[in-house]
Amino acid sequence: MNKPEILVIAGPTAAGKTAVSIAMAKRYGGEVVSCDSMQLYKYMDIGSAKPSPEEMDGIPHHMIDVIDPREDFSVAVYQEMAKAAIADILERGRLPVICGGTGLYLNALLYEMDFGPSRRDSDYRRNLEKLAEEKGEEALHARLADVDPASAERIHPHNIKRVIRALEAAELDGRPLTAFENVRKKSDAYTARLLGVTWDRPVLYRRIDERVDRMLAAGLKEEVRGLMARGFTSDDIAMKGIGYKELIDHFNGLYPYSEAVRLIKRNTRHYAKRQMTWFRKYEDMVWFNGSAYTDPKNWLEDMYAWADKRS
């Protein structure tokens, strides 16, 4: 039996994934499933570059505005919800168009990744954080070397977050991360076709600068002020998003507005670079570089031509 197909639109931030995904959904009778760790959050519209209702143009979107910025979230939850959305779309005979830049979340859809049952363990983590603070990260790392030497080998001692997660997996879940090494089995549920959207680096960086300016003109400051008024602070995970953390720091008097803007642009460039590193690993991804086209229409036409094949 043939596995159903899904279409994945990936690429660095500000490359134009949103427009492409909506165009694809329109052409092939699809619905968009966002794969973006920030668009999940309610109230964070401008800074997370959520598509507006006008942009969506009637195309149903999933995995946007699904949680409160203060709710606990993780890849595991994303995987469960997004898979359910995909199954639902397929059941209705439509094409799931996965659109997003969050690599880990995308992996959770593309590969058979078993996260096991969900748990609440904030005390455990807090204790380990305290251990790292009091006895040093080396002590924490040494503890990992005891229970899961292979993971200790792979994870740098400075990377406390990862060390803690590995400890948690080994000590609490009883499933050391090492067990998942080299597990790269593609999803049983569907076949994914990967379309990469990108630009030459200097062009991408210019697009990023321009988009940040557009976000600010569109009222990002007011959006952040509104979130602060709702009681969100830089301690909330969702407020660590680019554009949010910098403006919060600015409003708290840490630096002038111009510096906040500079940092937002720079951090977005860094982010785009990391995304490229991640997506380059997808060997089946077919890239469409916008810099190679003088007319954006031809860019989209080429993507259609590619998508038309065996669709």
Place this chain on the structure above:
RNA sequence: GGUCCCGUAGCCAAGUGGUAAGGCAGAGGUCUGCAAAACCUUUAUGCGCCGGUUCAAAUCCGGCCGGGACCU
């Protein structure tokens, strides 16, 4: 015209005789539960130019060029 100060990587910058710290930016990378997060690697055969002193010069001396301050 005179006196003084400065000139080290794309940017900031340490280094006053023993063979070029560090930060930022840039580039590359890691990745199964906060991932727009967290973390790692990497970047000057050369210190404005020319000459001199010395076993050894970014460091000392002379000249020149460039920038700045003050004086006339």
